[in-house]
Amino acid sequence: MTRAIMIQGTGSNVGKSLLVAGLARACRRRGIRVAPFKPQNMSNNAAVTEDGGEIGRAQALQARAAGLAPHTDMNPVLLKPETDTGAQVIVQGQRLGHAEAKAYQRDKTALMPRVLESFRRLGERADLVLIEGAGSPAEINLRHGDIANMGFARAANVPVVLVGDIDRGGVIAQLVGTHTVLDPEDTAQIAAFAVNRFRGDRSLFDAGRDAIAERTGWPCLGVIPWFGEAWRLPAEDMLDIASRPGGACKVVVPQLPRMANFDDLDPLAAEPAVSVEIVPGGKPLPADADLVLIPGSKTTLGDLAYLRAQGWDIDILGHVRRGGHVIGLCGGYQMLGKTISDPDGVDGKPGEAEGLGLLDVHTVMGGRKTVVLRDGTALPGGEPVSGYEIHMGQTQGADCDRAWLSVEGRTEGAASADGRVLGCYMHGLFGSDAFRRSYLERLGHRAETRFEEQVESTLEALADHLETYMDMDGLLALAREPFTTA
Structure with a gap:
């Protein structure tokens, strides 16, 4: 009973x-x-x-x-x-x-x-x-x-x-x-x-x-x-996420008001070699960041406007000019492109805006909401990844020809010509030990944590x-x- x-x-x-x-x-x-x-x-x-x-x-x-x-x-x-x-x-x-x-x-x-x-x-x-x-x-x-x-x-x-x-x-x-x-x-x-x-x-x-x-x-x-x-357990709420001091690899995250699906931060924060710094509004993004990670957003246009109001767009562009790396996931991916259009207001208020222009892609909100679990591999190394997509709209453009994921028979994501700016719709990538290890090695750092074992x-x-x-x-x-x- x-x-x-x-x-x-x-x-x-x-x-x-x-x-x-x-x-x-x-x-x-x-x-x-x-x-x-x-x-x-x-x-x-x-x-x-x-x-x-x-x-x-x-x-x-x-x-x-x-x-x-x-x-x-x-x-x-x-x-x-x-x-x-x-x-x-x-x-x-x-x-x-x-x-x-x-x-x-x-x-x-x-x-x-x-x-x-x-x-x-x-x-x-x-x-x-x-x-x-x-x-x-x-x-x-x-x-x-x-x-x-x-x-x-x-x-x-x-x-x-x-x-x-x-x-x-x-x-x-x-x-x-x-x-x-x-x-x-x-x-x-x-x-x-x-x-x-x-x-x-x-x-x-x-x-x-x-x-x-x-x-x-x-x-x-x-x-x-x-x-x-x-x-050490995945955070549920934005109130639960916090900066985690660690090693020399500095991952900087702008704290957006409608930040969503930020679970990739947990496995990064678990690495002894990584320090995750959550930057609140009113403060500049640190100039010594190795990686700026822009997570998902519930209202992409609104959070993009907030990002600009903080001057973080200038900080991110300067970070890239200095040779830094940037990853945008879902809403963050959309922000990295040239334009975002939401004519029907499916992700907040209707509108259109210029993106950060770091990827040659364009996003149009609309259509049916994508909510699906995904498995795939990272390109070109073939590291297995698993995660999920949860978004409205489609993103297309020339930089999608440099997709860096293969997901269930199709390519996913976009990359800049030098490979230092990446974007995709797949959440949960950094939960893959092999992918996290490979990516941190690109930044000159070593991964040690078996994240899923640590959660257990x-x-x-x-x-x-x-x-x-x-x-x-x-x-x-x-x-x-x-x-x-x-």
């Missing part, structure tokens, strides 16, 4: 995604058929599933931890921000359209049947479904029509474990305050709490833990220390961490069959 339990947080970025990934691996090691589920996610860093859809990258990592292939049922509603007030809406993996925040807030209740449909299907193939909430249930201004937290928990009647983040301070207020502001029916859905990201002597928080339990009536499932290896070992270490510091038996005892009244 399928059982379920939901991990909610007192706020965004309190570690819910990481906890679900670790719990999934720990449960898998116990012989439990476990599956991750997140009713609604908001992220531009999407993963592509075998059935040709999109889900949040955190759910893809959680699926990996559970020993499963990512599936669209694991994240039935994905919001991909395009502006400050609107987002592309992905439902069960497919693009539904654009919605402004007010309209989505008004109409999101209509998505609950699709969410529950995915949840039921997922449960048919699992002994336990680990559900991740979004943001915080204490955002009571968003409670009406909620499908992400208590609205879902009550619709499916699953128990909730509420997690607070002590590292940001005020964890007692986080947890007790949530208890205070929730409606009694929502509060009754919470079965326990946990405190995450503790640093130092945990015994010093015994009185705080007991105070929370006394004021809420919830048992504590653990005070979980900071997991220092978390950075880190998931194992995370599971060990939770088995040590969290009451796993207590958590599993709280899980129950959904949709029952018991």
